[in-house]
Amino acid sequence: MPELPEVEVLARHLALRLAAKPLRNVRVLDRRALWDSTPRTFKAALRNRRFQQVQRRGKYLCFTLKRRRQTALLIAHLGMTGRVFLADASAPTSRHTRVVIGLGTEKLVFEDVRRFGGLSLDSSVLDRLGPEPLEPGFTVGWLGLALANSRQSIKAKLLDQSVAAGIGNIYASEALFLARIDPRTPSNQLDRSAIKRLRSTIRRVLAQAIRFGSSIPLSFSSNTSSNKLFYYGQPRGDLARYEERLRVYDREGEHCRRCGTDIQRMVLGGRSTFFCPVCQRPHSSDHGKVPVPIGPAHGP
């Protein structure tokens, strides 16, 4: 599932529903889903605990588990296809169910088709993350510093979780489009004004996506995988709005919503990158002039 906004929406969703609930029986259907424990030690760590908090850090879900005065941390990373959701205790497990935590009449399910995700009892992975882009620590000064000593393309650099925690392949392209920065630009060639724009578009894009995810009904649970909404499951209605919200990602050959030019796809840092070759030209940000659309007429 996965970038910061999707994990944030999920964390909020789960926080409301898990607060104070006691963990009961734990079933590990795939031991490889446990990154740093065996099924035995994992179950022992969860025994006799209650959920206290559910939070997000970068793309990680963080569950604080309480036993009397002590707390433990359970961390989940969803990889590319991971899901965490609540289901009825009696619901059948799917072929991709990896771990199930019983909660009485319900259960918390971790499901993951590609198995890049997993559960960890060791919080040290979080120490390597950079600042949260939506929090005050993500300053222009920090971003400038983080980009100053690298000739790597800015697009690839945004995927570096030590620069800012939680940006992934979709929102990196989206933020660069809004900031009108060519994704190939070497990080150390961005001037102060570009860095300021980038910081603000990163924040805008992520905050908007969280608002979007919080504003439409989502199922969160396992369901047919052949919809474009891999993030949360299925929207109950309004698929159109979902598809509208991305400006460049996965829109190769479609018109730029700003100038009409065809969106291009290229590979940077081994990942697909989408951008508008006109709006994201060097110097294209001058005065916000909109170039004359040259693509086919576009409209409804």
Place this chain on the structure above:
DNA sequence: CACCATGTTCCTTG
């Protein structure tokens, strides 16, 4: 069959 996919880590290259 070929290519693509929301991510991270390890290995190789220059």
Place this chain on the structure above:
DNA sequence: CCAAGGAACATGGT
């Protein structure tokens, strides 16, 4: 030695 690029990981959809 280091940064950057690429492969690997595993599974599925188109």
